[in-house]
Amino acid sequence: MAFTYSNETVMQAFRLYSLLAMNGSAAKERLQEYMADDEVRGLVDQFASEVDCAVIAAGDELYLIPLVRLSPFHVSNDYMKRTYLRASAVNADLYLMYLAMIVLIGAFYDSYQSLEPTRNFLPLDEWAVLVQERIDSLKEHDEEQLKQFEREFSYNWSAIIEKWDTMDDIKETAKRQTGNTISRLSFLDTVRRFLLEQQLAEEVGPGELALTGKTKVIVGRYFMELEYNRGILEFLYSLDERKKNAKEEDQHAVDLEN
Incomplete structure (x- = not known):
């Protein structure tokens, strides 16, 4: 059964979608507008779906997030290199950047299958560890x-x-990294800047990052889903799980002997 919408409803939904498409987010008043009218919300969601995006509500804001790499709203590799990395950056820099982001998000959860954060913030030096x-x-x-995993996940793990x-090794005495040196803390500072500008993290203290409401919603809906992470989380953390199981088996064997 086809739905018939009034011209006013269509235009209201289109104006809201246009705002999201232009800014990536919309403030409290627009969130209320989105949540209050089922027809407007349904149309905005349809518009977003047509460009492989989803609309999420987090805190007092609405966000438009791309779901696939081919979405016109996906942040391209060229943009990432040009905006955040050095002029000489190669794909390996991007791969490492993505890995650092996965590790940061994973640090807030007790496993790659959990949905609720188990910590409030992550210091930069612990992130590096x-x-x-x-x-x-x-x-x-x-x-x-x-090489096999590189073919499977399209990530160059060796690189x-x-x-x-x-x-360069992390200088424990360094209080501030500005990106002028190629150190691990400096590199993570670059990733930190991207996360802050994309509203995926927020600073809660000197060198301390917390996840935003936006990120928590994305994690709950998409980050842990195999359809979206393509098994990368399971691959990265499965070795920990195997070690844990092996340790428990060894301990069990010792207990039996005793």
């Missing part, structure tokens, strides 16, 4: 396995390892 743990985990796979390893 967690990225190092993921890199070390990747290194436990031999070269042939990594990610090499890019991270060739960066």
